[in-house]
Structures are given as C-alpha cells and as structure tokens.
Amino acid sequence: MTTLIPRPALMERIENAFAITPIVTLLGARQCGKTTIARIIAQKTQAPIFDLEDPADDAALSHPMLALSDKRGLIVIDEVQRRPELFPILRVLVDRPDNAARFLLLGSASPHLVRGVSESLAGRTSFVDMQGFSLDEVGSEAWQKLWLRGGFPRSWLADSDAASLEWRKGFIRTFLERDIPQLGISIPAAGLSRFWTMIAHYHGQVWNSSVLARSLGISDKTVTRYLEILEGTFLVRRLPPWYENLGKRLVKSPKVYLRDSGILHALLGIADMDGLLSHPSVGASWEGYALETLLSRFPGAQASFYATYSGAELDLVLDLGTTRYGFEMKLNQAPTLSRSMTIALEDLGLSHLYVVYPGTKTYPLAESITAVPLQSVPEIAE
Structure with missing residues (x-):
C-alpha cells in the first residue's frame, strides 16, 4: 500500500x-x-x-x-x-x-x-x-485490473481483488453515513443508497428521472436532487447530448455514468474478473471505463454523445478546438463497421472515428474509421 x-x-x-x-x-x-x-x-x-x-x-x-x-x-x-x-x-x-x-x-x-x-x-x-488512477498512470498492461478495481488508489493497490472490493464497500458506506452529512446535506442514507445502486443498473443509459422516481417510489424532484449530489461529489457523470440543427430528431437528455468502474462493480456485486465478464452489465461497464479513460487523456475537450430517434448513435464526441473526433466503445474482439458509424461520421463532420475495443491490433474499418485497442488510442493534438 x-x-x-x-x-x-x-x-x-x-x-x-x-x-x-x-x-x-x-x-x-x-x-x-x-x-x-x-x-x-x-x-x-x-x-x-x-x-x-x-x-x-x-x-x-x-x-x-x-x-x-x-x-x-x-x-x-x-x-x-x-x-x-x-x-x-x-x-x-x-x-x-x-x-x-x-x-x-x-x-x-x-x-x-x-x-x-x-x-x-x-x-x-x-x-x-482530478480522478483516481488512469490507464496512462498505471500502465497499459494493467488495463483489466484497473477496469475491475477502478482508479481509487487504495482499491487499485489492494493486495487482492477481495481486499479491493472490501475497501470499495467501506468507501460507499462511509460516503453515505459520514461524508454527505459533513457537507451539510440532510437526506436519508438509505434512500441515497438505493438510488446509487439503481444508477449502477442504469449506467450508460439516457437519463429519465420519471422512470427512476417510479421505481424508487419518490418524486422526480428528489431523484434529481440525489443525482446532483452524486455528480457534485464526482461519483457520477452526466454526459450531455450533442446537438445541432441537422433536420433530425436528436436525443436531448443526458446519459448517466458512474465515474469509477470499481465503485460500479461494488454496487453491482461483482467480485472478480470472471464475475464481470459474465455479468449482464459488462458491455455498459466497458463503455463507461473506456469513456473515462478517454476523458482523462483529453481533459480540455468538450465531450458529448450523439443519438437520433431513428437509431444512429455514437458513444462519445470530443471537440478539440476546431477538430472533432468520435469514439464508439465495443466489447468485442473483432469489431466491424456499422451503418450507425458511417451516419455519425457524416452527420458530425468527424475528422476521424475510433472504435475502441479490448483487443491488441489497430486496423481500418473504412476511410476515417479505425478499430483501436483502448491502451493504444493515439494522443490527438488540438
């Protein structure tokens, strides 16, 4: 340690x-x-x-x-x-x-x-x-460990996966019972705990306060307040939608992610890599993990996601000054080109679109579209 x-x-x-x-x-x-x-x-x-x-x-x-x-x-x-x-x-x-x-x-x-x-x-x-450890800091060879345990230093440096999980459980409990009251916020710890766990199951989805409010039996206003608290304490990220007048019906609500994959896995009851790979939320977990890794590499970028009601979507759009790049996260050993990618490339005027996957090889999918391992995403200069 x-x-x-x-x-x-x-x-x-x-x-x-x-x-x-x-x-x-x-x-x-x-x-x-x-x-x-x-x-x-x-x-x-x-x-x-x-x-x-x-x-x-x-x-x-x-x-x-x-x-x-x-x-x-x-x-x-x-x-x-x-x-x-x-x-x-x-x-x-x-x-x-x-x-x-x-x-x-x-x-x-x-x-x-x-x-x-x-x-x-x-x-x-x-x-x-500031966030916890990033992939650039711990080394690309440790990408699976970082995905499972998350970037909180004591979680990542723990002697075993079991010890890491116990630390994260303790962090969640301490946050609810001590940290929130110390901020002068008076809310029931049990209610925020249920909401936090619910967000873990909605990780990577478009925000809909009414759905969560009905599921938890509380008001839309309370749900929004809970989200603001978790976002304001850097545990949840609201990723805004990309929007310009394209003549298409665009999704205009944000997506919600838990910022640390280790905390996500603790809330979902995932103890080890086998449990993660067999869990129904493994794809959403990969998406959030890759997204946070990319955002840590480009801290000055304006980030959003793109989605239309006709089904075209892109997980991450980064505006770097006058240049715009797109990223699609795929938990697939050999991702292929999709119609959604070509639509996003054209609609958004992307300089390049990267399909980020947990593999080892970089290869082209089409002109201006490349499949690339997460640990090999190039450093894009503004």
Whole structure:
C-alpha cells in the first residue's frame, strides 16, 4: 500500500494553473489521491498544510485572517468545503498589493454544492479536476485490473481483488453515513443508497428521472436532487447530448455514468474478473471505463454523445478546438463497421472515428474509421 504511482500530467496541470491564478482548487472524489499529490507539492517548498478534518488544523484556522495574513509562498488547505467562510478571506488576502502567498485548495465537492467558491474567488482561482488512477498512470498492461478495481488508489493497490472490493464497500458506506452529512446535506442514507445502486443498473443509459422516481417510489424532484449530489461529489457523470440543427430528431437528455468502474462493480456485486465478464452489465461497464479513460487523456475537450430517434448513435464526441473526433466503445474482439458509424461520421463532420475495443491490433474499418485497442488510442493534438 506504500506504492507511489507517478502522476506527471496532473502535476503539470496544477503547475500551469498556478501560472494563471494565485489560487488553484483541486477537485475530485474523496480518496482519489488529492492529499498525496498536495503533500508531494508541499514537500518541495516545506509549505504548511491545513487539513480541516484534523481538529488541530481546523482550530488553527478558526481565525483565518490572523493565521494566514503573514504567510508567504504556497499554503495547502485540505477538505476546504468544510469551511466555506474561508473563501471571502482568501479573496482579500490574494488581492492585497503585497501578496506573496499562493493557495492550493483541495475539495471533495463541486462549487455547485459548496456555496461561495465561484462567487468569492471568481477570477482568482483555477479549477483542476482530478480522478483516481488512469490507464496512462498505471500502465497499459494493467488495463483489466484497473477496469475491475477502478482508479481509487487504495482499491487499485489492494493486495487482492477481495481486499479491493472490501475497501470499495467501506468507501460507499462511509460516503453515505459520514461524508454527505459533513457537507451539510440532510437526506436519508438509505434512500441515497438505493438510488446509487439503481444508477449502477442504469449506467450508460439516457437519463429519465420519471422512470427512476417510479421505481424508487419518490418524486422526480428528489431523484434529481440525489443525482446532483452524486455528480457534485464526482461519483457520477452526466454526459450531455450533442446537438445541432441537422433536420433530425436528436436525443436531448443526458446519459448517466458512474465515474469509477470499481465503485460500479461494488454496487453491482461483482467480485472478480470472471464475475464481470459474465455479468449482464459488462458491455455498459466497458463503455463507461473506456469513456473515462478517454476523458482523462483529453481533459480540455468538450465531450458529448450523439443519438437520433431513428437509431444512429455514437458513444462519445470530443471537440478539440476546431477538430472533432468520435469514439464508439465495443466489447468485442473483432469489431466491424456499422451503418450507425458511417451516419455519425457524416452527420458530425468527424475528422476521424475510433472504435475502441479490448483487443491488441489497430486496423481500418473504412476511410476515417479505425478499430483501436483502448491502451493504444493515439494522443490527438488540438
């Protein structure tokens, strides 16, 4: 469990963000490795770290202006969402003409859940989104292990699949019973747990709040609130639909995914690779896993999916500046060309369409359409 996985791309994004603003807010789910990254950065300059889950550090910031006003260089504040009253004070500090401090804030909830971040620090902070380990970080040869266990460091580094599953079960329980109340959100843990499990079974499908509300016996408003909480704590992703006026009836509701494949498998009761490959949701699991891998490789891309009511669809559309690429995820050892792919290629004006599959060979399916293993997806430059 002491293994350290290098994360150079993430470190570079943080460094680049500090070149723009005096405050960088590193956002990601709890236990995804934010503290480890912050400590590595802090060690270089002996920067102080305030962990607001530590009673002593929390008490030290009970008078934040006194505690921080004479600080210079980098200052790290972990779990900053626990003290939203800090944000206006940080604004005052970094706006001083003689300011020599920089702040690295670590948060486990999006600005939509923590009031005051966007408003107080507008123009003063850069947001860097972080997830667990990616395929690029753990190595392409570990793609099956990463798919099964997910990217949370303690889950991926566990001594066995069984130990990994137990960690993920504990994470789910702790999130429901402790983390949500600490955000000031008062909802029944049992209700959110049932919703989370239901989302696991709807993973990769188009969002329909009414269907889930009827299944759970709650209101549409409550279902939407539950979704916002899981999305705001970086556990669920809403992938928006691609939309332009093509003269076709396009699907306009988002798709919903659990962002970590390991958490998905824990909620579905999948314990090992044999169980995953024989599970009815294995195709949806592959789609979500491949999608998150691709998004981690192209963090600046505008992402969406494409679907028409006549049946044409594409799992992922990435707009990279003036270039647009498409990706279709296929859990198939030898994917072939489909009419849906050729329609999407033309409708979307794609520069190229990649069919991502769990194989070993890259081969063409048609002009501008290529089958490619997930671990071999090319680095596409803007």
